Amino acid sequence: MSELASRLADDEDSAWAELYDMTADAMFAYVTVLVGNREAASDVLQEAFLRLHRSRSRLRDVDDLKAFVFTVVRNETNRSLTRNRKHATTGEVTEPRIETDAHSHGDNTELIRHALTMLSSEEQELIQMKVYAQMTFTQIAAVLDLPMGTCTSRYRRSLEKMRIILQEQIR
Amino acid sequence: MNEFETIEQDLSRLAAEKPPSNLRSKVLEAIESQRDADAGGILLAPCGTEHARLKKLERTATFAATGLLALSLLIFAIVDRSASGLYQGRSDYVTQTQPLATRYDAKPITGQDKPADSPKAFFRRHFAMLQQFNSELFCGTSKKIPQTGGDRQPLGYIRSRLGFRVLQLASIASSRSEIGSAA
Numbered sequence: 400m401s402e403l404a405s406r407l408a409d410d411e412d413s414a415w416a417e418l419y420d421m422t423a424d425a426m427f428a429y430v431t432v433l434v435g436n437r438e439a440a441s442d443v444l445q446e447a448f449l450r451l452h453r454s455r456s457r458l459r460d461v462d463d464l465k466a467f468v469f470t471v472v473r474n475e476t477n478r479s480l481t482r483n484r485k486h487a488t489t490g491e492v493t494e495p496r497i498e499t500d501a502h503s504h505g506d507n508t509e510l511i512r513h514a515l516t517m518l519s520s521e522e523q524e525l526i527q528m529k530v531y532a533q534m535t536f537t538q539i540a541a542v543l544d545l546p547m548g549t550c551t552s553r554y555r556r557s558l559e560k561m562r563i564i565l566q567e568q569i570r
Numbered sequence: 571m572n573e574f575e576t577i578e579q580d581l582s583r584l585a586a587e588k589p590p591s592n593l594r595s596k597v598l599e600a601i602e603s604q605r606d607a608d609a610g611g612i613l614l615a616p617c618g619t620e621h622a623r624l625k626k627l628e629r630t631a632t633f634a635a636t637g638l639l640a641l642s643l644l645i646f647a648i649v650d651r652s653a654s655g656l657y658q659g660r661s662d663y664v665t666q667t668q669p670l671a672t673r674y675d676a677k678p679i680t681g682q683d684k685p686a687d688s689p690k691a692f693f694r695r696h697f698a699m700l701q702q703f704n705s706e707l708f709c710g711t712s713k714k715i716p717q718t719g720g721d722r723q724p725l726g727y728i729r730s731r732l733g734f735r736v737l738q739l740a741s742i743a744s745s746r747s748e749i750g751s752a753a
Contacts, residue, residue, distance in 0.1 A: 526581065
């Protein structure tokens with residue numbers, strides 16, 4: 400990974416393609432869940448890669464490249480969400496949150512979505528990082544600046560909470 | 571733990587499975603465009619350096635202006651506080667004095683409360699007095715000079731008739747030095 404980081408810092412074409420192949424699927428899934436549609440998620444991901452390219456000299460000092468990429472993607476996602484909220488308050492029409500391809504998986508998906516919204520924003524973010532961005536607890540701890548044990552226990556508590564909510568909904 | 575895995579799988583279904591196929595090429599093309607733009611920026615480096623220098627100068631000037639303004643306000647506050655101490659809290663001392671002075675200047679010359687040492691008033695008052703004497707002295711001489719056969723000179727007549735006026739004129743003459751100093 401550090402070898403890739405130094406190649407990225409040297410601005411090698413193949414290194415950027417490699418980084419995309421390595422991270423795009425997980426990052427795209429994460430962004431799509433947050434922004435709600437594939438087009439917006441594509442724009443966010445493209446802008447995030449451009450930001451990474453602009454700050455490529457910093458990549459040489461990065462310990463965990465995936466965590467760094469995720470941080471950039473996360474910041475860009477938050478910027479996009481803030482812009483959308485501003486447009487919504489100024490009366491501009493914004494695209495509704497599109498339920499990607501969830502309908503094809505039956506009603507259970509809706510229950511899961513609802514259970515996820517019942518969690519706090521910190522718990523939701525933790526699950527999004529773990530499940531969608533496919534990050535390890537070490538990477539999550541580095542991004543959130545929390546002890547890894549705290550991240551692990553909080554994640555399990557969040558899933559337990561979701562399980563109870565789902566059980567109540569099924570009854 | 572199996573329940574957790576099931577929930578994780580269900581959660582992963584909420585997300586899109588794969589990014590659009592053309593996104594990879596779009597991202598790499600955007601990076602390439604940015605690289606070209608950066609290369610253009612390197613050719614314009616001297617301009618960029620100059621621009622950066624001007625920006626730095628502008629930023630410095632902005633901070634300096636703010637600092638000077640703050641310093642001015644501080645000095646003003648210190649002076650104001652010192653002045654308050656000097657007047658023992660009577661900050662209206664100056665503002666009350668000024669209109670009074672203006673009012674005195676605007677008073678007509680006949681005002682009794684006019685300051686005695688005003689040069690203009692002094693001259694006007696004495697000029698009016700002299701005019702009055704003049705009219706009293708010479709109105710009679712020009713129109714009613716007694717025709718006694720030429721044995722009496724007009725001046726002797728005036729002196730005998732208006733002798734007490736001479737004393738007043740003498741008093742004016744005595745204040746000649748005062749007129750000179752006022753002038």
